[in-house]
């Protein structure tokens with residue numbers, strides 16, 4: 001999956017892993033089932049002089065075709081559930097210690113980001129507000145507080161495999177840690193009105209030095 | 225089978241020629257394109273561009289074409305409507321960004337400029353008498369005695385706009401949400417004149433502006 005879209009967060013790989021596991025298991029059963037169907041269609045195709053017969057499906061040797069695969073599919077489900085619960089726990093249920101906290105605010109139709117500034121504390125005078133540009137440092141754990149000013153939005157960072165709905169009136173906390181530097185897209189993944197499709201932003205993942213420099217420059221420039 | 229083929233090839237040729245012809249005809253511009261584009265503005269600004277207070281969209285009907293063009297360029301380039309406190313501007317900005325075709329800005333501006341101004345009702349309760357002094361001391365220099373603006377200074381007419389919108393914009397100028405970004409040549413001149421105004425003075429001068437209608 002890395003080939004389609006780079007994995008730039010600590011949990012991107014494990015989310016892709018679950019998607020891959022599901023694709024493989026479901027794909028295997030899909031191909032097998034379709035193969036058997038077509039084989040049966042071909043094997044019992046219409047032949048002159050042969051009447052078709054009605055099967056009730058009650059006989060043991062007929063029912064086997066359903067019950068055995070059914071049990072096997074359920075077994076596969078167990079694997080999927082175990083894998084996904086583990087990932088879900090890692091991404092959504094636990095909250096690793098934060099190096100820094102940012103606030104992400106969705107509104108029709110822009111993302112506003114509140115960065116903590118030099119003191120690394122949110123809601124102080126040196127906070128840096130930006131529209132459409134989120135700056136984070138690589139290999140640092142961030143908590144985000146996700147809010148909406150009007151309707152439902154969804155904060156989506158594809159390279160992180162992160163997606164979280166923003167709900168008006170609530171502040172939703174989540175976390176991420178970027179694993180490589182680079183500039184990537186941030187999207188809105190919940191229909192939020194006429195401008196939804198162009199409610200895009202950029203995330204700038206910077207090394208420590210570049211990030212410190214950005215904070216210094218931005219603090220000097222902002223007078224909210 | 226044989227017989228069918230000729231008409232089919234003919235149809236294909238016709239289709240190709242048709243598509244090529246489509247490409248060759250010049251895209252509509254001016255009022256025709258403007259009318260078409262305005263359909264995307266109407267959900268917010270209203271069918272007659274009379275504005276909608278619920279989403280802070282002003283009555284833009286009849287504003288001069290040059291001013292509408294100025295503002296749409298401002299939204300596109302991000303010196304207007306790109307500040308985190310400017311909620312209304314952030315709503316308008318993507319709409320301006322969607323005018324991507326060459327000539328779109330001019331076309332839709334021409335259409336909106338051709339609509340009759342609507343002069344929406346007052347909603348604020350400023351003191352027009354007190355506002356007169358401020359207006360004649362400061363604003364008149366650019367917005368004119370009758371509030372109709374001065375194109376050579378890029379100052380727009382303000383008489384036909386909603387009073388809540390004028391108030392919102394004066395607040396934006398004062399806070400720096402509008403007119404503070406580099407590149408906003410004309411906004412800067414307006415911002416300088418907003419810095420000393422208190423909320424009360426703003427409401428008074430707006431009340432006076434509305435008497436000029």
Ligand SMILES: [Cu+2]
Nearest residue numbers: 153188192199
């Ligand atoms: Cu949205």
